[in-house]
Amino acid sequence: MIEMSLAEVAEAVGGRLTPDAAGTVPGKVTVDSRAVAPGDLFVAVPGERVDGHDFLTAAAAAGAVAALTTRPDGALPCVVVDEPVAALGRLAAAVHTRLAGGDLVTIGITGSSGKTSTKDLLGQVLATAGATVSPPGSYNNDIGLPLTVLDADEDTRFLVLEMGSRGRGHIARLCRVARPDVGVVLNVGSAHLGEFGSADGIAVAKGELVEALPAEGTAVLNADDPRVIGMAPRTRARVVTTGRSAGADVRAEDVALDEAGRAGFTLVAGGERAAVRLQVVGEHQVANALSAAGAALAAGMAPDAVAAALSAAEPRSRWRMEVTRRDDGVTVVNDAYNANPESMRAALAALAGLPARRRVAVLGAMAELGPGAADEHERLGRDAVAAGVDLVVAVGPDAVGIADGALAAGAREGEGAVRVPDRAAARELLTEVLVPGDVVLVKASRSYGLEVLAADLLAAGAGA
Numbered sequence: 001m002i003e004m005s006l007a008e009v010a011e012a013v014g015g016r017l018t019p020d021a022a023g024t025v026p027g028k029v030t031v032d033s034r035a036v037a038p039g040d041l042f043v044a045v046p047g048e049r050v051d052g053h054d055f056l057t058a059a060a061a062a063g064a065v066a067a068l069t070t071r072p073d074g075a076l077p078c079v080v081v082d083e084p085v086a087a088l089g090r091l092a093a094a095v096h097t098r099l100a101g102g103d104l105v106t107i108g109i110t111g112s113s114g115k116t117s118t119k120d121l122l123g124q125v126l127a128t129a130g131a132t133v134s135p136p137g138s139y140n141n142d143i144g145l146p147l148t149v150l151d152a153d154e155d156t157r158f159l160v161l162e163m164g165s166r167g168r169g170h171i172a173r174l175c176r177v178a179r180p181d182v183g184v185v186l187n188v189g190s191a192h193l194g195e196f197g198s199a200d201g202i203a204v205a206k207g208e209l210v211e212a213l214p215a216e217g218t219a220v221l222n223a224d225d226p227r228v229i230g231m232a233p234r235t236r237a238r239v240v241t242t243g244r245s246a247g248a249d250v251r252a253e254d255v256a257l258d259e260a261g262r263a264g265f266t267l268v269a270g271g272e273r274a275a276v277r278l279q280v281v282g283e284h285q286v287a288n289a290l291s292a293a294g295a296a297l298a299a300g301m302a303p304d305a306v307a308a309a310l311s312a313a314e315p316r317s318r319w320r321m322e323v324t325r326r327d328d329g330v331t332v333v334n335d336a337y338n339a340n341p342e343s344m345r346a347a348l349a350a351l352a353g354l355p356a357r358r359r360v361a362v363l364g365a366m367a368e369l370g371p372g373a374a375d376e377h378e379r380l381g382r383d384a385v386a387a388g389v390d391l392v393v394a395v396g397p398d399a400v401g402i403a404d405g406a407l408a409a410g411a412r413e414g415e416g417a418v419r420v421p422d423r424a425a426a427r428e429l430l431t432e433v434l435v436p437g438d439v440v441l442v443k444a445s446r447s448y449g450l451e452v453l454a455a456d457l458l459a460a461g462a463g464a
Contacts, residue, residue: 001025001027001028001029001041001095001150001151001152001153002095002098002099002152002153002154003024003025003026004024004025004095005022005023005024005025006021006022006023006024006025006065006066006077006079007022009025009041009066009068009079009091010079012090012091012093012094012095013068013079013081013087013088013090013091013094014081014087014090015068015079015080015081015087016079016080016081017077017078017079017080018072018077018078018080019077021066021077023065023066023077024065025039025040025041025065025066026039026065027039027040027041027063027065028040028041028150028151029041029043029088029091029147029150030042030043030147031043031045031052031088031143031147033052033055033056033058033059033062034058036058036059036062036063036064037062037063038062038063039063039065040059040062040063040064040065041064041065041066041067041068042055042056042059042064042066042067042068042076043067043068043084043085043087043088044056044067044068044069044070044084045084045085045088045143046070046084052084053069053070053071053073056069056073056075056076056078057075059075059076060075060076064076065077066078066079067079068081068084068087068088068091069081069084070082070083070084085142085143086142088142088143088146088147089142089146089173089177091146091150092145092146092147092149092150092177092178093146093149093176093177093178095149095150095152096149096152096159096177096178096179099152099153099154099156099159100178100179102154103157104152104156104157104158104159105157105158105159105181105182105299105300106159106161106178106179106180106181106182107122107126107158107159107160107161107180107181107182107183107184107295107299108161108162108163108174108175108178108180108182108183108184108209108212109122109160109161109162109163109183109184109186109291109295110162110163110164110165110171110183110184110185110186110206110209111184111185111186111187111188111189111206111222111228112186112187112188112189112190112202112206112340112342113186113187113189113340113342113343113346114186114187114284114287114288114291114343115138115140115162115163115164115186116137116138116140116162116317116320116337117280117285117288117317117320117321118184118186118288118289118291118292119134119160119162120134120136120313120315120316120317121280121285121288121289121292121310121313122134122160122184122291122292122295122296123158123160123316124309124312124313124314124316125292125293125296125301125306125309125310125313126157126158126160126296126299126301127158127309128305128308128309129157129158129296129299129300129301129305130157130158131155131156131157131158132156132157132158132159132160133148133151133152133156133158133159133160134148134158134159134160135148135151136316136317136318137317137318138162138164138317138337139162140161140162140163140164141164142173142174144162145161145162145163145174145177145178146177148160148161148162149161149177149178158299159178161174161178161180163175163209165205165206165208167205168201168204168205168208169205169208170205170208171205171206171208171209171212172208172211172212175208175209175212176212179212179213179214180209180212180213180217181213181214181216181217181218181299182213182217182218182219182220182295182298182299183209183210183212183213183217183218183219183220183235183237184209184220184291184292184294184295185206185207185209185210185219185220185221185222185228185231186222186225186228186287186288186291187222187225187228187287187342188202188203188206188225188227188228189202189340189341189342189343190340190341190342190366190369190376199227200227202227203227203228203230203231206228206231207231207234210231210232210234210235210237211234211235213235213236213237214236214237215236215237216237217236217237217238218237218238218239218240218295218298219231219232219235219237219238219239219240220240220241220242220250220291220294220295220298221239221240221241221242222241222242222243222287222290222291223241223242223243223245223247223248224243224244224245224248224287229241240294240297240298241294242287242290242291242293242294243287243290244286244287244290248290249269249294250267250268250269250290250293250294250297251267251268251269251290252265252266252267252268252276252286252289252290253265253266253268253273254266255283255286257283257353258277259355260281260323260354261281261282261323261350261353261354262277262278262279262280262281262282262285263277263278263282263283263285263286263289264276264277264278265286267290267293267303267306267307267310269293269294269297269303269306270297270303272302272303272304273303274303274304274306274307274308275307275311276289276307276310276311277311278310278311278313279311279312279313279314279315280313280314280315280321281321281323281333281350281353281354282321282346282347282349282350282353283346283349283350283353284346284349284350285321289310292310293306293307293310296309317337318337318451319334319335319336319337319451319454320335320337321333321334321335321347321350322334322335322454323354324458326457326458326460326461327461328436328461329435329436329437330434330435330436330437330438330439330440330457330461331354331356331438331439331440332440332442332454332457332458332461333347333350333351333354333439333440333441333442334442334451334454334455334458335347335350335441335442335443336364336442336443336444336449336450336451336453336454337446337451338445338446339363339364339366339443339444339445339446340366340369340445341366341369341376341379341380343443344363344366344380344383344443345380345383345387347441347443348361348383348384348387348389348441349387350441351387351389351439351441352387352388352389354439355439356437356438356439357435357436357437357438358390358391358435358437358438358439359388359389359390359391359438359439359440359441360389360390360391360392360393360430360433360434360438360439360440360441361384361389361391361392361393361440361441361443362393362395362426362430362440362441362442362443362450362453363380363384363392363393363394363395363399363402363441363443363444364394364395364396364398364399364443364444364445364448364450365377365396365398365399365402365444365445365448366380366444366445367445367446367447367448368445374401377398377399377400377401377402377404377405378401378402378404378405378408379405380401380402380405381394381401381402381403381404381405381406381407381408381409381411381417382405382406382408382409383405384402384405384406384409385405385406385409385410385411385416386409389406390416391415391416391417391418391433392406392411392416392417392418393418393420393426393429393430394406394417394418394419394420395420395422395423395425395426395444395448395450395453396420396421396422396448397421398448399419399444400419403417403418403419423449423450423452423453423456426453427453427456427457427460430457431460434457440457442454442457
């Protein structure tokens with residue numbers, strides 16, 4: 001963060017500094033007392049399970065110079081506010097306003113799926129052209145996005161922000177913290193369908209990003225998604241389209257997968273052509289790469305430089321198509337960070353593209369799908385069989401429809417489709433049935449915690 005006095009912090013957030021200290025914040029802003037370093041500002045976030053105010057003494061001992069709190073505390077100087085999370089957003093907005101007056105280019109990314117993967121690709125591409133802030137992981141909400149903004153300083157040239165939404169107005173609020181110069185919309189799918197009510201409702205919410213762009217900005221829209229390209233009239237900014245259709249401004253031609261399931265293609269943009277060979281797994285990454293390319297081009301990079309940087313970009317965030325071969329020859333694909341129908345099908349397609357003796361899909365439920373959840377789970381089981389999955393393992397009571405769909409599509413009970421009650425039962429089954437040459441995909445919505453199962457599977461094959 002740019003260095004600020006405690007008085008400036010208090011003014012930015014509309015808080016009261018107590019006691020009236022004269023220090024500065026030379027370090028970072030953090031909500032995790034375990035991550036506090038000397039010079040940091042600690043934000044005491046009240047949570048459902050843990051209240052950050054209980055850790056003020058620990059933060060002070062670790063070197064925090066002050067804290068954003070709802071009440072004074074004797075452990076260290078406090079900027080007292082009504083709501084620390086809202087105050088965090090106001091602090092980030094004040095910092096972004098200072099930085100936006102210079103050479104900073106801010107890029108916002110949203111979509112039903114692929115946000116983090118695209119952010120990771122774009123961050124690595126832009127880093128070849130200047131100092132870039134784009135942290136790994138999904139910092140895409142009212143806490144994570146301000147923390148990302150506050151990582152920027154006067155030397156930052158590119159700031160890449162991931163923007164999530166669980167309802168109308170969420171993205172608009174994030175854009176008020178840091179208005180992007182470039183807005184990227186990837187897709188409109190079924191994630192959080194139960195909360196939005198319809199895909200059109202999701203499109204309305206995602207389109208808040210392009211509505212926030214300035215007239216001199218750029219909206220990067222996926223031309224292959226009708227609801228995304230339909231957002232073009234909602235922005236004052238210049239529109240750049242991406243996709244695999246011939247009319248897209250930034251497009252991919254000659255897409256082909258290598259033996260490891262990684263896509264290569266020809267990037268076509270601005271009348272130029274350049275070869276790209278991705279290091280991330282799955283053909284669905286082509287769309288993510290094109291969106292990253294469109295944003296990088298809008299930020300001033302040349303097509304050949306973008307292609308070279310995309311070809312060098314590696315996976316950065318955990319539990320997203322992490323492909324690991326165990327010592328015993330079993331390959332585990334950990335894509336367990338989250339799931340919706342579109343990302344599930346993309347993962348199954350990626351599994352189908354990997355060489356394997358046998359393909360196993362260990363699938364948990366997809367959350368927040370609303371009234372159509374049962375149909376979507378059964379359809380997923382059918383899709384798994386159609387993708388060539390040899391064994392579908394449905395984990396947990398909410399996922400039984402996946403096995404039902406696989407059976408309806410022709411899988412044999414016990415051999416091609418199995419229901420297990422929990423992660424422990426899945427681990428026991430897989431320990432018995434996996435053999436060298438098998439490839440096993442693990443995926444579910446975040447709340448089901450199947451990344452733990454993936455870790456257990458990797459540990460089971462260590463040193464074999």
